[in-house]
Amino acid sequence: MAVSEISDGLWDEFHTVVNMTSRELKEWLSTEAAGETAEEVPDRAGKPTGRRVLDILGKRRTDLTTEDVATMERVVDIVRSQRGASLDPQAGGADWRHGLMDIGHDPLKPA
Template sequence: MEHTLVNDELWQDFHTVVNMTSRELEDWLRTDAATEDTEALPDQAGSHLGRRVLEILGKRRRDLTPDDASVMRRVVDRVHGRRADDLEPTAGDETWRHGLMRIGHDPLRPVQTPRDRGR
């Protein structure tokens, strides 16, 4: 059995609340950061936390660091703090939705577990 810093529960919770693909999140961070006054570099678009989520999505579980695990817990806590525990699709206002999307969670999308996605 392989030793990892991220237990099964955190791995499952993170990949449940982060319901956007890495491509969708990357595209959203670039779109969200684009304004008339800014022309963010593609690798620097979006919030620091959103970019960290994107990095984590690109890693294998065994390659995660203690900082990655901390970010994963922060994202899970933030999503659950702003949502009902059932995570049913909810409209909410645009600012609220966009804030969640910056960390990879689209509240309009039905939540699937990693098992549902074929992981």
């Protein structure tokens, strides 16, 4: 069921903090999931939130569900809590960067 309305603020903020393209995110999730035991189904690669972000990036605003909106809010909260107001490129530990990239935000990528 599609959501009848999503705020401009959430829509814009989500697309600001998710600074990886759907292609970049898909490749990252596939790379991150590959290991000694590779994913059996490539389209299911990566963590659930990352897959939901990827799904949201492929949707029109009018096709978003209430679950999509909740995911968008959660992603914005996570990125803002770890990055603050400034999204200037910032180096950090690999685990920190990879955790953010799992949800579509590359802290080294210029805004």
